[in-house]
Amino acid sequence: MGEPAGIGGEILLNAWRALRQDGPAFFAVDDAARLEALARMIGLAVPIRRIESVAEATAPFPSALPVLHAALASPSAPGRLDPRHANAVTASIARAVHLVRAGDAAALVTNPIHKATLYRAGFGFPGHTEYLAHLAEKPQGAVMMLACDTLRVVPVSVHLPLRRAIETLTTERILYVARIVNDALRHDFGIARPRLAVAGLNPHAGEDGALGEEDRAIVLPAVTALREAGIDARGPLPPDTMFHAEARATYDAAICMYHDQALIPLKTIDFHGGVNITLGLPFVRTSPDHGTALDIAGTGHARADSLIAAIQMAATMAMSRRRAAAA
Amino acid sequence: MGIDPIAPRIALVMGDPAGISPELTAKLLAMADVARDARILIVGERRVLADGERVAGVSVPLAATISAGEKPTLVQGKPTLLDLRSLDSAETARGVASAAGGRFAMANFKTALQLARDGAVDAICFTPFNKAALKLGGNPYEDELQFAADVLGHRGPCSEFNILDRLWNARVTSHVPLSRVAQLLTTERIVSALTLTDACMRRAGVAHPRIAVAGFNPHAGDGGNFGREEIDVIGPAIAAGRARQVNADGPFPADTVFVRARRGDYDAVLTMFHDQGQIAMKLLGFERGVTLLGGLPVPICTPAHGTAYDIAGKGVADATATHCAFMQACIMGRARAEEIQAA
Numbered sequence: 235m236g237e238p239a240g241i242g243g244e245i246l247l248n249a250w251r252a253l254r255q256d257g258p259a260f261f262a263v264d265d266a267a268r269l270e271a272l273a274r275m276i277g278l279a280v281p282i283r284r285i286e287s288v289a290e291a292t293a294p295f296p297s298a299l300p301v302l303h304a305a306l307a308s309p310s311a312p313g314r315l316d317p318r319h320a321n322a323v324t325a326s327i328a329r330a331v332h333l334v335r336a337g338d339a340a341a342l343v344t345n346p347i348h349k350a351t352l353y354r355a356g357f358g359f360p361g362h363t364e365y366l367a368h369l370a371e372k373p374q375g376a377v378m379m380l381a382c383d384t385l386r387v388v389p390v391s392v393h394l395p396l397r398r399a400i401e402t403l404t405t406e407r408i409l410y411v412a413r414i415v416n417d418a419l420r421h422d423f424g425i426a427r428p429r430l431a432v433a434g435l436n437p438h439a440g441e442d443g444a445l446g447e448e449d450r451a452i453v454l455p456a457v458t459a460l461r462e463a464g465i466d467a468r469g470p471l472p473p474d475t476m477f478h479a480e481a482r483a484t485y486d487a488a489i490c491m492y493h494d495q496a497l498i499p500l501k502t503i504d505f506h507g508g509v510n511i512t513l514g515l516p517f518v519r520t521s522p523d524h525g526t527a528l529d530i531a532g533t534g535h536a537r538a539d540s541l542i543a544a545i546q547m548a549a550t551m552a553m554s555r556r557r558a559a560a561a
Numbered sequence: 562m563g564i565d566p567i568a569p570r571i572a573l574v575m576g577d578p579a580g581i582s583p584e585l586t587a588k589l590l591a592m593a594d595v596a597r598d599a600r601i602l603i604v605g606e607r608r609v610l611a612d613g614e615r616v617a618g619v620s621v622p623l624a625a626t627i628s629a630g631e632k633p634t635l636v637q638g639k640p641t642l643l644d645l646r647s648l649d650s651a652e653t654a655r656g657v658a659s660a661a662g663g664r665f666a667m668a669n670f671k672t673a674l675q676l677a678r679d680g681a682v683d684a685i686c687f688t689p690f691n692k693a694a695l696k697l698g699g700n701p702y703e704d705e706l707q708f709a710a711d712v713l714g715h716r717g718p719c720s721e722f723n724i725l726d727r728l729w730n731a732r733v734t735s736h737v738p739l740s741r742v743a744q745l746l747t748t749e750r751i752v753s754a755l756t757l758t759d760a761c762m763r764r765a766g767v768a769h770p771r772i773a774v775a776g777f778n779p780h781a782g783d784g785g786n787f788g789r790e791e792i793d794v795i796g797p798a799i800a801a802g803r804a805r806q807v808n809a810d811g812p813f814p815a816d817t818v819f820v821r822a823r824r825g826d827y828d829a830v831l832t833m834f835h836d837q838g839q840i841a842m843k844l845l846g847f848e849r850g851v852t853l854l855g856g857l858p859v860p861i862c863t864p865a866h867g868t869a870y871d872i873a874g875k876g877v878a879d880a881t882a883t884h885c886a887f888m889q890a891c892i893m894g895r896a897r898a899e900e901i902q903a904a
Contacts, residue, residue, distance in 0.1 A: 396788060
């Protein structure tokens, strides 16, 4: 469901319109009545089909959006945040995780949540991904990858003040993240021998220590250890010259030292179609890489590109993972 | 061709001779609009220029060749060459950084700066220098900016800017370790960067520069959840800038601020550190990127790329960014000439 006051509902409806013919088939864990009202409000002809179990989702998909009903405590309106909805928002996530862990669903796609509203209602996790890691009993933490057609990036830290991200950067953390990425590229993306590009932390990757010690002292030992483990890793690379098209063609994922080092190139290359992928969980999870966009919610103007790409990516990854498990 | 009484006088400084600089100089001068719109003084050496012409496969007709100390008379249509005879070519080889090459580039640059200081040219454009060669040549400066400021006797604020088409990027900190940036971010420093950016853009003919200011933390701190620099330092600096009539907005999340600017919402982005701007600007159009040394008494422009030793001598270097840099020098040189004429 995601934040009901945001654009999640309308991009969901539009994603169904885009994918109903060719799939992949999906169902929503959402409030069916609010989706019906929303479709009427923005003038979208999207029939809603309430379902009781996942098994009922596939057959009606070409003609109606299947919805496993998750009732909101009170009516919702676009753009209006209401802490009374927080329970339904988190319950929708928990229920979907349960379904995907039970094997009923092949993958999980999440719409954006509004963190501040959830915090106000007592939500104790920094964000979606941390909550999912908790539900999946992965205390070491999941890893966030962002992907568009020509670039995959993985920041080693996500929602930390930049100061803290720098202070907490360790060789071990880079290794932990890079190994999860390496495994995911093999199993979820079908890349037999992944090539990893590891970014430096400092301008020009530290210029031999002149512009910072971390690249020599922290990043380089991680790259060395990865190579010794037989992983095709290169770095630390100067961050400003590793993202142009020619450079991107030489690796399958870039390991980045902080959030914006990963997000700036991704958003600059593909502002609308980027997908957020959570690695290191026992199930496939993707989401659009934008926020709730409260300011345009209810206008019908929100672009569904990223959610559509997230659904397609989730399906591709689930198939690849299934093949890898069978092999 | 009309005679323009204030066609800007541009010193075109020959950069590192071992890379693509000679080729870029020749290619630039062979472009139709270059000599037409400006009065050009090439500062370098005849042999290096001839080498560039050979590599580029073009010929550059000169109005005159003068020697060090001669007063240049510059004309529209054909460039004048100031032949400093300063390169010991026995010591340089293509694609190799050398002390002689570093000294050559530095001598050319210094001469151009002195000419600008003495009012003989209105702006400077240089083809790329090579950092290693400059060091070998005994140049103690970390970057060209401080060297230029010293030769020009400039004590006020100055900064490097990147320009791509009409979009400017200024930064509060530059070549420092990332771990030092937070402590360097002060309201004063950011306000100073804002006023400098505003002033430079106005001098470059941008009437009412709209400046987007990037945050420091992910999601620009997300209201304090992911860091407080936006609340404690950057926000107050934007307010102070606005109080001084600088049209600044933000702080915006660094991952989308360039997307906003690029779609036309802003003329400039002020970033807090090197890679915030460099990653985005290099992706948006590396082949057209211009670096401006701004805030100095004379505008100085250069292409944003380097000496490209790997393709030196092959004739395949793309002179687009050099052309953009030259045109930016013309715009700012003309504005400066008009200012001086009006005064």
